[in-house]
Amino acid sequence: MTALLETRGVWQRFGGLVANSDVSISVGRGEIVGLIGPNGAGKSTLFNLIAGVLPPTQGSIIFDGQDVTNLPAAERCQRGVARTFQVVKSFETMTVIDNVIVGALVRNTGMREARRKAHEVLEFTGLAARADVLASDLVPAEKRRLEVARALATEPKLLLLDEVLTGLTPTEAQTGVALVRKVRDTGITVLMVEHVMEIVMPLVDRAIVLDLGKVLVEGKPADVVRDPKVISAYLGDRHAVGA
Ligand SMILES: Nc1ncnc2c1ncn2[C@@H]1O[C@H](COP(=O)(O)OP(=O)(O)OP(=O)(O)O)[C@@H](O)[C@H]1O
Numbered sequence: 001m002t003a004l005l006e007t008r009g010v011w012q013r014f015g016g017l018v019a020n021s022d023v024s025i026s027v028g029r030g031e032i033v034g035l036i037g038p039n040g041a042g043k044s045t046l047f048n049l050i051a052g053v054l055p056p057t058q059g060s061i062i063f064d065g066q067d068v069t070n071l072p073a074a075e076r077c078q079r080g081v082a083r084t085f086q087v088v089k090s091f092e093t094m095t096v097i098d099n100v101i102v103g104a105l106v107r108n109t110g111m112r113e114a115r116r117k118a119h120e121v122l123e124f125t126g127l128a129a130r131a132d133v134l135a136s137d138l139v140p141a142e143k144r145r146l147e148v149a150r151a152l153a154t155e156p157k158l159l160l161l162d163e164v165l166t167g168l169t170p171t172e173a174q175t176g177v178a179l180v181r182k183v184r185d186t187g188i189t190v191l192m193v194e195h196v197m198e199i200v201m202p203l204v205d206r207a208i209v210l211d212l213g214k215v216l217v218e219g220k221p222a223d224v225v226r227d228p229k230v231i232s233a234y235l236g237d238r239h240a241v242g243a
């Protein structure tokens with residue numbers, strides 16, 4: 001079966017800085033894939049390239065069998081790519097339900113249908129009781145959840161999660177993990193950036209490690225965390241196995 005998403009030899013340069021360097025990854029339908037790597041490794045940049053925020057300097061992006069490299073973000077969203085932002089971008093002066101309606105309007109032209117979809121997603125994400133609260137009044141964990149809800153309201157095939165479990169208490173993070181599993185169980189493919197290994201590794205089917213813009217290692221979580229290259233990228237060479 002073909003992959004849902006493939007990046008082929010993708011580069012992103014910002015002036016002299018190379019944020020993504022020849023990145024080729026693939027994500028299969030129905031997988032939860034973790035994208036990990038140290039700060040500045042190029043993870044959010046790769047999300048921007050996949051979502052269409054930026055065109056890659058070089059390389060191509062294949063989504064659902066089509067080359068989407070030159071399509072704008074809105075068109076990719078129509079085709080089923082949704083993402084959350086590392087820095088939460090809710091519409092603060094709008095209610096929770098209205099934030100989610102913004103997402104639902106991508107696929108529902110009528111306001112009634114969009115509102116119905118938004119309510120359904122709020123139930124699914126456990127935010128129903130907060131529907132009429134202003135986004136600015138949500139606690140951080142709820143804001144992250146709202147980001148996920150807005151993305152889900154677009155009815156994606158692929159959900160890109162950029163550090164949605166970061167900065168949460170262990171209990172909140174476990175609730176988030178359960179939500180990601182539930183999302184996947186509805187048939188949505190998930191590619192997620194996360195730093196906290198203890199949380200992300202038990203959740204993902206496969207992990208891809210970026211370091212200095214390049215794919216360093218990819219494989220099963222248990223193998224990836226033991227890989228000396230990964231240990232060295234995270235902790236510095238002196239901690240590498242056998243060093
Ligand atoms: N728009 C931009 N202009 C210039 N440089 C950028 C831009 N966006 C990202 N960079 C640089 O590209 C590199 C990769 O950044 P990116 O945000 O993709 O890393 P990351 O892996 O998401 O890091 P973090 O874990 O801290 O979120 C960094 O050196 C960053 O400063």
Ligand SMILES: [Mg+2]
Pocket residue numbers: 043044045086
């Ligand atoms: Mg980032």
